[in-house]
Amino acid sequence: MPLPPHSEDDPRPLPPERPSNDDCCQSGCSPCIFDLYDEEVGRWRAALAAWEAREAARLAAASAPAKVKTKAHGSAGSAKAKAHGGASSKRAPESPG
Numbered sequence: 001m002p003l004p005p006h007s008e009d010d011p012r013p014l015p016p017e018r019p020s021n022d023d024c025c026q027s028g029c030s031p032c033i034f035d036l037y038d039e040e041v042g043r044w045r046a047a048l049a050a051w052e053a054r055e056a057a058r059l060a061a062a063s064a065p066a067k068v069k070t071k072a073h074g075s076a077g078s079a080k081a082k083a084h085g086g087a088s089s090k091r092a093p094e095s096p097g
Helices: 033-063 076-083
Strands: none
Touching: none
16 A cells, blocks of 8 residues: 655655865854754754654554444344344243143
8 A cells, every 4th residue: 555645734854954064164163064064953853753753643544444433233133033024033932721
């Protein structure tokens, strides 16, 4: 069974773009561009974990069987009696005499 498509209003988070080594000025800035990137990666990982949990719940809900409500029709004996016009299959006790 193919997986249902992702919800368009909840796309998978994209990872941040890593700066190139040439983007760093090598002067010991605080914060360095790589420090900022590491913070972005941490936020992305948290967002991805939350999205994966939502996606797992979405897939579980999509693959869960639908609950079907059924009415109770009584015992098998009463259904049998209804099939025979209400007559019971049991004989009435014979009266002496």
